[in-house]
Every structure is written in structure tokens, then in C-alpha cells.
Amino acid sequence: MFSSHSVRQSADVRVALDDLAESNEIAQDPVAEPAVTRFDQIESINPLTQRSLSKIFKYQDMSVVQAAVLSRLPNENDMFVKAKTGTGKTLAFLVAALETSLAGKSKEDLRHCEGTSILVISPTRELAYQIAEEAKKLTKFYPFGVHCLVGGDSKRRQIQQLERGRCDIVVATPGRLNDMLSSVRHLKRACENLKVLVLDEADQLLDMGFKQELQRILTHLPEKRQTMLYSATISKEIRKNLGDFALSREHDIIDTVGKDEVNTHMHVKQSALVAPYENQLQHLQNLLETHEAANSGKVIVFLPTTKQTMLYAQLLKYLLPKRMIHEIHSRKSQDQRSRIASRFRKSNDGILVTSDVSARGVDYPGVSLVVQVGVPSTREQYIHRLGRTGRAGREGEGVIVLAPFETEFLKNEISDLPVTKLESSTLDEEKVGVNERAINYAVQSMDEDAIREVYTGYLGYYASRMPQLGKPRSQAIQQANQFLEGVGITELPYLSARFKQQLGLDDRAPPRSRSSNDRFGDRRRSNHNDRFGDRRRSNDRFDDFRRRPSNDRFGDDRRSNGRFGDDRRSNDRFGDDRRSNDRFDDRGFNNKRFGDRQDKDRFSFGGGDRRRNSDRFGSGDRQRFNRDDKDDSGRF
Numbered sequence: 001m002f003s004s005h006s007v008r009q010s011a012d013v014r015v016a017l018d019d020l021a022e023s024n025e026i027a028q029d030p031v032a033e034p035a036v037t038r039f040d041q042i043e044s045i046n047p048l049t050q051r052s053l054s055k056i057f058k059y060q061d062m063s064v065v066q067a068a069v070l071s072r073l074p075n076e077n078d079m080f081v082k083a084k085t086g087t088g089k090t091l092a093f094l095v096a097a098l099e100t101s102l103a104g105k106s107k108e109d110l111r112h113c114e115g116t117s118i119l120v121i122s123p124t125r126e127l128a129y130q131i132a133e134e135a136k137k138l139t140k141f142y143p144f145g146v147h148c149l150v151g152g153d154s155k156r157r158q159i160q161q162l163e164r165g166r167c168d169i170v171v172a173t174p175g176r177l178n179d180m181l182s183s184v185r186h187l188k189r190a191c192e193n194l195k196v197l198v199l200d201e202a203d204q205l206l207d208m209g210f211k212q213e214l215q216r217i218l219t220h221l222p223e224k225r226q227t228m229l230y231s232a233t234i235s236k237e238i239r240k241n242l243g244d245f246a247l248s249r250e251h252d253i254i255d256t257v258g259k260d261e262v263n264t265h266m267h268v269k270q271s272a273l274v275a276p277y278e279n280q281l282q283h284l285q286n287l288l289e290t291h292e293a294a295n296s297g298k299v300i301v302f303l304p305t306t307k308q309t310m311l312y313a314q315l316l317k318y319l320l321p322k323r324m325i326h327e328i329h330s331r332k333s334q335d336q337r338s339r340i341a342s343r344f345r346k347s348n349d350g351i352l353v354t355s356d357v358s359a360r361g362v363d364y365p366g367v368s369l370v371v372q373v374g375v376p377s378t379r380e381q382y383i384h385r386l387g388r389t390g391r392a393g394r395e396g397e398g399v400i401v402l403a404p405f406e407t408e409f410l411k412n413e414i415s416d417l418p419v420t421k422l423e424s425s426t427l428d429e430e431k432v433g434v435n436e437r438a439i440n441y442a443v444q445s446m447d448e449d450a451i452r453e454v455y456t457g458y459l460g461y462y463a464s465r466m467p468q469l470g471k472p473r474s475q476a477i478q479q480a481n482q483f484l485e486g487v488g489i490t491e492l493p494y495l496s497a498r499f500k501q502q503l504g505l506d507d508r509a510p511p512r513s514r515s516s517n518d519r520f521g522d523r524r525r526s527n528h529n530d531r532f533g534d535r536r537r538s539n540d541r542f543d544d545f546r547r548r549p550s551n552d553r554f555g556d557d558r559r560s561n562g563r564f565g566d567d568r569r570s571n572d573r574f575g576d577d578r579r580s581n582d583r584f585d586d587r588g589f590n591n592k593r594f595g596d597r598q599d600k601d602r603f604s605f606g607g608g609d610r611r612r613n614s615d616r617f618g619s620g621d622r623q624r625f626n627r628d629d630k631d632d633s634g635r636f
């Protein structure tokens with residue numbers, strides 16, 4: 001829980017945008033120390049809001065950022081607010097926005113006022129839902145309507161709900177909001193008198209290429225309004241573009257992370273475990289088992305790409321058959337994502353295996369360990385992922401698991417953070433053998449499309465990360481091979497020269513720019529039946545796999561039984577039938593493994609993408625790598 005003395009770290013400063021772009025740091029020496037530490041000390045907060053803070057939230061003390069923002073109410077200045085993860089930024093901006101929108105209104109006005117006065121934009125759907133829930137709780141004693149407009153949910157239903165009731169607060173993701181503002185007159189009109197715009201996770205909104213959408217959204221909003229940007233991090237590049245983000249030239253900056261302070265919580269222990277791919281999974285398993293034995297809290301495991309997330313979720317289900325493994329990424333439907341998120345939120349000791357869809361803002365109380373497998377896309381992303389633990393002052397731990405070639409990340413990007421190196425434990429030979437067999441069971445039912453997608457997803461991600469790791473891009477191939485071999489896949493997908501060139505993986509040739517005639521790569525020249533580009537031996541469906549000796553690591557040729565192998569899992573090797581009941585319905589597989597093609601999250605995770613098969617390995621793949629974890633407004 002937040003303690004009132006921490007309010008002392010608060011710093012604030014008012015600067016012009018030009019100065020900001022020039023400066024290296026936003027953080028300033030503290031210039032003000034709010035004299036207040038409790039919500040009820042702030043007179044400008046409306047009694048109805050106070051009532052919900054004490055009765056619904058049951059909060060008395062403010063967090064650092066809440067004290068810094070709310071102690072200067074009433075305040076209609078634009079502001080940029082930076083505060084560490086899990087320190088209550090959501091409530092800080094909701095209370096502040098509510099007060100601005102209530103300014104000058106009588107009780108009678110509240111009953112009759114129409115239109116949307118607060119608009120909050122979030123980069124991900126999960127976060128939008130979470131903020132909307134918080135807003136509903138906060139406005140419990142007001143006659144207000146709160147709406148959540150996100151992609152992946154029925155637009156028609158959202159429109160009906162908008163038309164049916166009041167719409168005072170809208171929380172939305174940029175894609176759906178932009179779409180609805182231009183096509184739903186009711187919403188457009190409702191926003192004409194908007195008072196406050198909040199951009200949560202502001203730097204991610206820009207990072208994710210939402211800038212144009214945001215600019216279009218702004219054209220529908222009144223110029224006279226308060227704009228607030230919140231985030232736990234802000235990169236230099238984004239900082240320079242803050243002005244494009246709709247802030248007025250002069251705005252308040254409230255930075256609660258002191259100048260000489262690191263951006264992560266000191267109460268969250270951080271360590272790095274470096275292990276080669278061939279035994280990384282075993283170390284991960286040990287880590288999770290040790291953590292369970294010590295305090296059995298909830299765990300989040302982050303992977304860099306969607307396909308790696310799906311693979312690891314599957315493998316961990318086999319390696320830790322007694323643990324509840326949840327899985328969230330962009331290939332899940334929004335319904336599934338919400339259901340799984342809610343189940344994980346309620347669980348006491350589950351493991352959530354996820355892509356960066358869960359990296360920011362999402363609040364799962366009780367997460368005591370965050371594991372990041374592989375280098376994150378940026379330093380900022382490392383901080384946000386880590387921030388899923390140690391929230392609201394609670395204890396937590398973070399471990400980043402890296403292959404040896406990734407260690408530059410520790411030196412180059414997070415050397416200022418207190419990360420200690422973990423000695424990798426000695427692996428128990430007998431256990432290794434059992435695990436290898438479990439892994440073998442897990443991967444044997446993957447078809448070659450699924451394997452290819454893991455492989456190309458890996459390549460797409462690491463091709464762009466290699467230069468930051470001080471390595472040539474081409475090394476991504478070698479590492480991708482080792483990665484697959486590390487999870488027992490010994491027949492490696494073939495890569496066409498064109499594909500390598502497109503990703504810049506061929507050191508001898510510069511990356512090709514894609515002309516419109518080149519859309520399908522060299523697939524055009526290939527046999528129509530040849531799904532994999534310039535695979536010329538197309539009669540042999542497996543010939544794009546490099547044949548390995550048949551006495552491979554697991555002693556059998558998994559794919560030789562046909563594409564889907566045999567269904568060994570139906571004779572559950574773990575002797576119980578847990579998978580047949582609902583407990584595992586968020587698992588990628590079930591008994592009707594290959595029957596229902598609508599289930600796009602099935603284990604053979606080519607399933608959901610099968611629609612794109614015709615595009616496989618032409619230029620479409622390249623586009624997919626770039627947005628591998630980025631779909632629509634939930635873009636992960």
C-alpha cells in the first residue's frame with residue numbers, strides 16, 4: 001500500500017516545449033512538496049468523488065503521483081505526468097479530469113448536462129476496459145454514463161449503448177474511436193463540448209504509430225480543452241514530439257521520479273539469468289518451480305512475439321502440468337482475452353504467458369514474479385513489463401532470461417538499473433530427460449506452418465534488434481536455428497534468398513525495397529502449389545525443412561506421421577484428464593485439436609492464420625513481422 005511519506009519525492013515544473021525538447025531529462029529537482037497526503041485533505045475534490053474514494057475504493061492516503069496532481073486542483077492547465085508503474089496514475093487522472101469537468105456546475109446541471117466531457121485514450125483494449133471500470137466506480141454517486149469503445153467488440157452494440165443512455169465519460173482505443181467519431185454522428189456531437197482529453201501510456205500511443213489516428217481524432221474535439229498525458233516512461237524521441245500530441249506549448253510537467261532516481265521500484269528485486277537456448281526452458285521451469293515453492297504468487301512470463309508466446313504457453317503446460325497456465329496475445333479473440341484476463345486476475349498462483357499486450361497499464365493484483373524471456377523491444381518496455389509486479393507498494397521480483405548473444409541489452413540499455421546476474425542452477429540430468437520428452441510431446445503436433453511462423457516471427461523480431469545488440473542482422477538466423485533446436489525442433493524451415501534479403505538477413509545484399517510488383521516475392525515464379533516461395537522441390541511437402549539425422553534429439557521423426565502427427569495427447573501422458581474440462585479452455589488445444597478451424601488459438605497455431613496462408617512467405621510475412629504483436633487498437 002502507498003505510504004504518505006513517499007509524497008515527498010514529488011517534483012513539478014512548468015516549461016515551454018522547446019526547452020523540453022532540448023533537455024536530456026524531464027526529471028527536475030523537487031521544487032514543491034505537497035503538504036497534503038490524504039484525499040480528504042483536498043477541498044477541491046467534490047464530495048461525491050470523496051464518497052466513492054472512501055466508500056468504494058476505501059482509500060485514504062494518496063500515492064505520490066496522486067498527491068502531486070490533486071494537490072494543485074483546481075487546475076485546467078495541460079499537463080504531462082510521469083510516475084513509476086503501479087503508483088495509481090489512473091485514479092490521479094480520473095479524479096483530476098472529473099474535477100475539471102465539474103467546474104462551475106451545480107447539482108442541477110449535473111442531472112441535465114449532456115455530452116461527453118471526459119475522453120480517455122488507451123493504447124490497448126485491456127487497459128481501456130480497466131480504466132472504464134475504475135471510472136464507473138469513481139462516478140458511482142453521479143448520474144453519469146461511462147462507455148468503453150474498443151476494437152474486437154461489437155460496434156453495433158457500442159452504438160446502441162451510446163444512443164440509449166448518457167455518455168459523460170468515454171474510454172477508447174484509437175482505432176475504434178477514430179472510426180466511430182467519423183461514422184457515428186451521436187458520438188461526434190457528444191464530443192463537441194469535451195472538457196478533458198487524457199492520453200494514457202502516452203509514449204506507447206506514439207510508439208505504436210497511432211499518431212495519425214490521434215491527429216484525426218483531435219479534429220473532432222474542441223480546441224479549448226484540458227489535455228493530460230500520463231506515462232511511466234518517455235523516450236527522447238517521443239519527448240521531442242510531445243507538441244504533436246496536442247499539448248499546448250506551455251504545460252505543466254509533473255515528474256514524480258527524481259532526477260537521480262531509477263525508473264523502477266527499489267522494492268522489486270531485478271535479476272538476469274543468462275543461459276543458452278538449449279537449456280533455457282529447463283532454467284525457466286526451475287525458476288517457476290522455485291518461485292512456487294517459496295511463496296506461490298502469480299507469475300507473468302513475457303515473450304517477444306505472439307508466436308513465441310503461443311509456443312511457450314504450450315510448452316509450459318507440459319512442463320508444469322500442475323500449474324494453471326493462462327495465455328494472452330493478439331491471436332485470441334477479444335472475448336477470450338477478457339475472459340482469460342479476468343480468470344488470471346482472480347487466481348492466486350496462475351502463470352500468465354503473454355506477449356506485450358499485457359505489458360502496460362494492466363493491473364493484476366498479486367503478481368509476485370515477472371519473467372521476461374528474450375530482450376524486450378525497448379528499455380521502456382522492460383520497465384513497463386517489470387511494473388506488472390510490485391504494484392501499489394507491494395513486494396515483487398523480476399527476472400530477465402537471456403541467451404548469451406542478448407547480454408548487450410544489460411550493458412547498453414539497462415545498466416543504470418539494479419539488475420544482478422543470477423547464477424544458473426545445475427540441471428538435474430534425469431529431470432532434463434523427462435522434460436525433453438514432455439517438450440517432444442508438445443512440439444510433435446505442431447505442423448510445419450506453426451513452426452515456420454515461430455521461426456519467421458523470431459527472425460522478424462531479432463533482425464531489427466541485432467544492431468542494438470551489436471551484432472549483424474544475419475546472426476538472427478543462427479540464433480533462430482538455435483532457438484528452435486532448443487525447443488526440440490530439429491528440422492529447420494527453409495528460408496528463401498528473397499526473404500532473407502527483405503529482412504536484411506543477408507549480409508552480402510542490402511535490404512530490398514518492396515515495389516508493388518514485388519508484392520508476392522518470388523512466389524509468382526514458383527509453382528502454384530508451392531506455398532513457400534522459391535521452394536523449388538515443391539513435390540515434397542517437407543522439403544523446406546532441412547533434414548536432420550533421424551536419431552535427432554528426441555529420437556523420432558515427429559512429422560513423419562503426417563502433418564498433425566498422432567494425437568498422443570488424448571492418452572494424456574500425465575495420467576489425468578485435466579485438459580478435457582474447462583480448466584484448460586484457454587489452452588491452445590483441446591480434444592478437437594484440428595477439427596474446428598474457427599478456433600484460432602488452437603495449439604497448431606497455424607490455425608487462426610491459415611487465412612493468410614496464400615500470403616505466407618511473400619511480402620505479407622514481412623508486414624506481419626512488423627505488426628506481429630500489433631493488431632488494431634489492441635495492437636498486441
Ligand SMILES: Nc1ncnc2c1ncn2[C@@H]1O[C@H](COP(=O)(O)OP(=O)(O)OP(=O)(O)O)[C@@H](O)[C@H]1O
Nearest residue numbers: 059061062063085086087088089090232361363392
Ligand atoms: N491511493 C491508493 N491507495 C491504495 N491503492 C491504490 C491507490 N491508488 C491506486 N491504488 C491501486 O494501485 C494499483 C496500481 O494503480 P494503477 O493501475 O492506477 O497504476 P499506474 O500508475 O497507472 O500503473 P502503470 O504505470 O502500470 O499503468 C491498483 O491496484 C490500484 O487500485
